Amino acid sequence: MERYTIAILVNNQSGVLNRVTSMFRRRQFNIACLTVSETESPDYSRITILFEGEESKKNQLINQFYKLPDVISIKELHAKDSVSRELLLIKVANSPETREEIRSAAEAFEAKTVDYTRESIVMQVTGDRKRIDDFINIMRDFTIMEICRTGLVALQCGDATIRQETN
Amino acid sequence: MLLSGADIIVKTLIEQGCETVFGYPGGQIINVYDSLYKYQDEITHILAAHEQGAAHAADGYARATGKPGVVIATSGPGATNLVTGIATAYIDSVPMVAITGNVMTSQIGSDSFQEIDITGVTLPITKHNYFVGKIEDLADTIREAFVIAASGRPGPVLIDVPKDIQQAKYEYEPKAPVVPGGRICAKEIRISPAADCINKAERPFIYFGGGTITSEAQEEMLQLAELIDAPIGCSMMGISGVPTDHPRFLGMQGMHGHYASSMAMHNADCIIALGARFNDRVTGNRAKFSVGAKIVHIDIEGAELGKTTNDAHMLRGDIKMTLEKLLPLIKKDEKPEWMAKVAAFREEETRVQDNREGMTPRNCLMALNKYLGENTAVATDVGQHQMWAAQTVEFKKTRRFISSGGLGTMGFGMGAAIGAAMATRERSVLVTGDGSFGMNLNEMATAVTYNVPMVILLMNNGVLGMVRQWQTLFFDKHYSNTILDRRTDFVKLAQAFGADGAVATNLEELDDALAKAFACDGPFIVDCRIDKDEFVLPMLPPGGSMDDIIVKVGD
Structure with missing residues (x-):
């Protein structure tokens, strides 16, 4: 497969x-x-x-x-001649013990914090699928409350467009 | 002129050249029926006994003419009753336009009385379908449906029209009948390599299907066969595409095909497939199917190319147009060795042919052949009788074999034979079995009402013969639910409907009955009694290859 x-x-x-x-x-x-x-x-x-x-x-x-x-x-x-991006929103549990570790992981992935409370942090990450998967993996060390991914958007590289495709 | 939606529907059908439509009225299509009443001098509506029969009649009409068949039904059960008819047309690439009524737009989605999401239901069995939510779209939607139904690879299109759209008023402007599009020639760069492949072939075989009939490419195909000295075979959908007695024609091939045709295909080194889709009933075990042959496949439908077989040359295009471009590149070449081999296959076929005397299926159908006119359409139902008819009935004219191929719809024949008789304006023949006939025999009422001249050759064996044959061969003769102990008196049944019939228990009686049937004004049932253990032969067991072919019982 x-x-x-x-x-x-x-x-x-x-x-x-x-x-x-x-x-x-x-x-x-x-x-x-x-x-x-x-x-x-x-x-x-x-x-x-x-x-x-x-x-x-x-x-x-x-x-x-x-x-x-x-x-x-x-x-x-195909990966070699197209660009693809996905956006992730991830909500992880916040606590004084984990706060710093979450922040440094988020920095490494250029994750943006979009909601912050004592109990939870919602972060936004964009990138290709692998990058999103990797970030979710790291966050598994903490308590993931829920996640939502947009799914892929993708375009061909260069000046090629889908309109040029014919059967 | 300002017309109601219902009037627009009927006027647009007339404008598109529809003379005959089939259907059944009901609450949510009542406005359209009022318009059919109003315009009855310009368009004839045939009332079926059941919407399924109406759909099959529209299908039979379309197969016989090549023009889209039109069927009209009400919402809910009226619409769902069309489903088998639409699916039958879809898989056999038959142009059809189905128009259904639906509840008022404001009630859509509220599970109102007789409301069904018919565009949802028919999504996988239509080429396209429409829900008309705006009166201003109505006429053009119908025109577009006719374009889609008849363009490229034909198929059914359904238009669902809510009642308030039928009642609304809008300006109607007549337009010229639409011209189906999608007739393209295969790309030039693909044609010459295909021609090379054909020129190099030592044992070419032409295999054609329904697409060749749709494209009307028979003349070009026969020219090709002459040039390269190739025998011709066909799928079941190709039957009647060339005259049965054409010297190059070996008949249908596949699971129950003619021995010579299947053997020639199996031994070919180049198969030229024209508008055929290498269905599993044709190929048997795909891994063992014609392994030595290069396949040149021409089809208007790109999705069929290389779908089930490893095609060496895939040419997407109209068969007639593509062959016209291909023919000048083909070298004339005689192949006496190959022809001798084909002749040997024919001899072997004659040797193993069923030559018994008496009421054998073959003898019954040979008796029928004597009565068939050049223009007679022969419809079938599905089962053993269908295969016997496909093997034995002789055709002179294209579009005269009307049979459900891909879906294998038992009960197809009654409606289809009515539709075919309407299309040809001549007596049609239905070859059926007691199983299939039982499914939609209610359409006898339709045939009687409209006094449709129709010979129903009912091959009555008291069993569901095709399933029984499999049970005999592969299920240790466990005849589970295939013995029909129904005691139906088909002659009395015909008489109860207001028609007539006769029983035939031997060939003399059969000849008398057929003589009566072909002299009768309306429908006539010939209750033709055959033995319950007759087999359809030859037979390629499902998933088998030519090495497993059964030509005689006990082999």
């Missing part, structure tokens, strides 16, 4: 996300994370999906997407 990131440009209409995710459900692919947002044009939305699966099935999936009239273009994104 490999991990794949694909970006899909779709018509900005109700029900389109459902049509796209339905393709994953049919093939028993589990979506690891998913982001959707409007694009430079209000007519289109961009969906970025990270998922696990077999390569042959992944290729099939990409071909099948072109059968959806609402899909404009699809691009598989």
Whole structure:
């Protein structure tokens, strides 16, 4: 099982996300994370999906997407020629004993403190997936109360855009 | 002109060239039925007995004409009853437009009476679907649905229209019938390597499917076959695409295909696949399927290329247009050795063919063949009779074999045969079995109402024969729930519906019954009694390869 990131440009209409995710459900692919947002044009939305699966099935999936009239273009994104970012909000328990250690770890990861009380600290970290995973791992030494990740946003490097992709 | 939404729906259907639509009225589609009443001189509505029958009729109509079939149903159960019909059309790439009513926009999502999320339900079985929330979108949505249904690889499109949209008024401007798009030629750079591959082949085999019929590429395909001296076989969806008696045609191949056709494909060093998708019923065990062959695959649907087979050349494009570009690159070459081998396969097929006398399935269908006109559409249901028909019924004209391939929908045939008769304006034939016929025999009422000339050849063996065959071969003859001890008198049943029928227990009686049936104005059931242990042969066991082929029982 490999991990794949694909970006899909779709018509900005109700029900389109459902049509796209339905393709994953049919093939028993589990979506690891998913982001959707409007694009430079209000007519289109961009969906970025990270998922696990077999390569042959992944290729099939990409071909099948072109059968959806609402899909404009699809691009598989590879780490070597794309940039990807994710944002993490993490709430850890605050106490006089751990306060300093949390702060130094946060500094090392350039985490921003966005909420602070005697009982808890909420920090924000941005970076690629690995960096976020690493920070969560470090925070496991303390008491993680809850976390929320945005999921990946990703663009190709250079002047290539998803609009240039055709079937 | 200012029209109601319901009027706009019907006017747009007329504008798009629909002469006949199929359906069933109900509370949330009542406005559309009022408009159908108003415009009845311009459009004919056929009332089915059940929405499933209506959907299959629209499907049969579409398969016979190539034009989108239209079906109309009400919300809730009316809409869900279409599901099997839509799925059948989807998997066989049949153009269809389904229009359903729904509750008022203000009530959507509140579980109102007869409310169902039909766009949600049909999401995986439609090419596309629409919920029309604004009257101003209505006419163009219907036009777009016709474009999508018939473009590229055809398929069903559903349009769900809430009742208040049917009642609202809006300006309607007639437009010209839409032109389906998506007919593209494969990329030039892909064509010449494919031509090289074909030119180098010593044992080429042409395998075509429904896509060749859709593209109307038979002439180009036959030219290719002549040039490279190749035999031709087809998937079940390809049947009637070329005349059965064409000298290069070996018939259907696959699980129950003709021996010669399957063997030629198995022994080929180059398979040219035209609008066919190498379904598991065609390939058997994929790892052992035609391992020595290079596959040149042409299909309008990119997602089919390389999906199940390791295609050497994938050409996404319209088959006719692509073949037109390919043909000039093909060298004429005679292949006497390969032709001799194919002839040997044919001889072997004749040798192992079922040559028994009496009421064998083959003899019954040969008797039917004598009555078929050039334009007669032959629909089937699903099961043993379907495979016997696919193997034995002779066709002269394209789009005349109407059968549920991909989904294998028992109960498809009654509606489909009605739709096909409407499309061809001629008598149609339904070859069915007692199992399948039992599923949607209510459509006898429709056939009687509209006096549809229809010969129903019911191959009555008192069992669910195809499942029984598997139980015999693979389940130690445990005939679990496949023995139909129903005691239905099909002649009396026909008479109860207002039609007629006759029993045939031997070939003389069958000939008499068929003579009566083909002289009858309306539907006629021929209750054709065959033995419960007849097999469909040859048979490639599921997951098997050509090495495992069963050509005779006891092999």
